[in-house]
Amino acid sequence: MKKSEIEELELRLLLDAMYHRYGYDFRDYARASVERRARQFLGKAGLSTISEMIPLLLHNVSFFQTLIREFSITVTEMFRDPGVYRVIKEQVFPVLQTYPFIKIWHAGCATGEEVYSLAILLQEAGLYTRATIFATDFNDEALEKAKQGIYHLENIKQCTINYQKGGGSESFSQYYQAKYDSIVMDKTLRKNITFANHNLVTDQTFGEMHLVLCRNVLIYFNKTLQNRALDLFDDSLRPGGFLCLGNKESLLFWDRAKHYEAVEESARVFQKKYQPERLNMTNGY
Amino acid sequence: MKEKKIKAIAVGVSAGGLKALVELFSNLPADFSLPIVVTQHLHPADDSYLATLLDRITLLKVKEAIDKETIKPGVIYLAPPNYHLLIERKETISLSSDEKVNFSRPSIDVMFESAANTWGAGLIGIILTGASSDGAKGIKIIKDAGGLTIAQDPNTAEYSMMPQAAIDTGAINNVMSLDEIGKFISSLRR
Numbered sequence: 001m002k003k004s005e006i007e008e009l010e011l012r013l014l015l016d017a018m019y020h021r022y023g024y025d026f027r028d029y030a031r032a033s034v035e036r037r038a039r040q041f042l043g044k045a046g047l048s049t050i051s052e053m054i055p056l057l058l059h060n061v062s063f064f065q066t067l068i069r070e071f072s073i074t075v076t077e078m079f080r081d082p083g084v085y086r087v088i089k090e091q092v093f094p095v096l097q098t099y100p101f102i103k104i105w106h107a108g109c110a111t112g113e114e115v116y117s118l119a120i121l122l123q124e125a126g127l128y129t130r131a132t133i134f135a136t137d138f139n140d141e142a143l144e145k146a147k148q149g150i151y152h153l154e155n156i157k158q159c160t161i162n163y164q165k166g167g168g169s170e171s172f173s174q175y176y177q178a179k180y181d182s183i184v185m186d187k188t189l190r191k192n193i194t195f196a197n198h199n200l201v202t203d204q205t206f207g208e209m210h211l212v213l214c215r216n217v218l219i220y221f222n223k224t225l226q227n228r229a230l231d232l233f234d235d236s237l238r239p240g241g242f243l244c245l246g247n248k249e250s251l252l253f254w255d256r257a258k259h260y261e262a263v264e265e266s267a268r269v270f271q272k273k274y275q276p277e278r279l280n281m282t283n284g285y
Numbered sequence: 286m287k288e289k290k291i292k293a294i295a296v297g298v299s300a301g302g303l304k305a306l307v308e309l310f311s312n313l314p315a316d317f318s319l320p321i322v323v324t325q326h327l328h329p330a331d332d333s334y335l336a337t338l339l340d341r342i343t344l345l346k347v348k349e350a351i352d353k354e355t356i357k358p359g360v361i362y363l364a365p366p367n368y369h370l371l372i373e374r375k376e377t378i379s380l381s382s383d384e385k386v387n388f389s390r391p392s393i394d395v396m397f398e399s400a401a402n403t404w405g406a407g408l409i410g411i412i413l414t415g416a417s418s419d420g421a422k423g424i425k426i427i428k429d430a431g432g433l434t435i436a437q438d439p440n441t442a443e444y445s446m447m448p449q450a451a452i453d454t455g456a457i458n459n460v461m462s463l464d465e466i467g468k469f470i471s472s473l474r475r
Contacts, residue, residue: 032371
């Protein structure tokens with residue numbers, strides 16, 4: 001066995017151990033990223049091979065907690081990829097406006113910046129009071145941060161620029177209070193947001209959504225898991241509902257893609273068709 | 286001693302990269318049979334003009350890498366702006382929006398490390414012009430995995446810092462001008 005094959009095996013055993021011991025399933029994550037994170041962790045933990053992590057993981061809960069933190073990706077920002085928010089505002093909101101209640105699921109929300117971004121746009125469009133937003137992530141620590149809505153002040157300039165590019169029509173400063181080196185998001189934005197733990201690998205659907213956002217999460221999955229997550233979103237969306245993915249995520253490898261139309265391909269906003277394609281009725285008819 | 290079979294080329298480039306890539310790729314033969322993966326530092330807001338532009342000047346297909354696509358021989362894949370490009374062991378692409386590495390996303394180190402894991406001794410790693418030290422750590426990983434490492438001659442590079450940083454690691458096999466690198470890789474077959 002070559003060295004690289006042994007390393008591959010070590011990683012597989014580590015992920016198995018993590019799943020069977022704690023129920024966290026990274027086995028269908030894109031391996032290259034997981035491997036990178038595992039190696040980074042090795043350096044920090046002062047270990048030399050991935051398999052050395054296995055006994056520590058099995059017998060030491062706090063070791064697991066540190067590792068899971070390393071494994072979860074929480075990179076995000078206010079109005080990330082502002083063009084996407086503009087498309088949502090200009091092309092999705094006019095449809096949402098026709099419903100008396102609006103249900104939105106933001107899957108993989110990490111520390112919540114993009115949830116607040118959407119809440120702001122909903123408020124400016126006069127849609128917030130009839131909206132319910134479910135913001136989910138598997139990382140409790142990130143969810144707690146999202147609930148607090150407290151972010152570093154140093155990013156505020158970029159946030160403000162993104163807000164304007166994303167179609168914000170007021171002043172971004174009215175949505176937060178600056179405190180020392182932090183900003184605290186306006187509490188009224190949180191009123192209709194429910195933050196909850198949900199794992200796209202192991203948990204089930206949310207019902208009857210008008211809009212599902214899941215941005216820069218699917219790239220961390222392999223094709224099998226990508227398709228599971230997309231099926232989950234499809235099962236959660238009403239006919240005519242919208243699906244918004246990350247800028248480099250697509251429906252290319254998904255068998256239900258034919259039930260969706262691109263609202264704006266470059267922004268990765270898709271609409272579920274009102275009537276599914278006619279099923280093949282030739283058998284027995 | 287096992288025979289080294291070349292399987293792929295990974296190129297890292299930063300400031301001054303557009304000119305360098307044009308020069309490097311414009312003379313590759315149409316039947317070139319190795320895949321090439323490229324990380325060029327770009328501004329996050331840049332759209333994907335680089336692939337379109339390079340595609341025009343070479344006989345090979347140049348494209349922005351798509352998440353989960355299978356890597357094919359004779360195709361040049363570019364990391365998209367604002368995403369790291371990683372190579373899976375089954376020779377497919379994975380993109381990642383992880384933290385910046387060496388202030389860069391895409392980062393050359395990230396691509397080199399995953400490419401070394403996948404292709405090992407079958408990989409050629411090339412560092413070209415740039416005002417950064419990204420890629421230095423990765424080129425050492427390529428070398429340690431048995432791969433062949435090349436740096437553009439800093440004296441001929443538009444920005445010497447990046448190839449020099451790679452050379453300073455002691456992990457570079459060959460220091461060459463762009464023209465020499467181009468001729469060398471043109472002669473390779475998978």
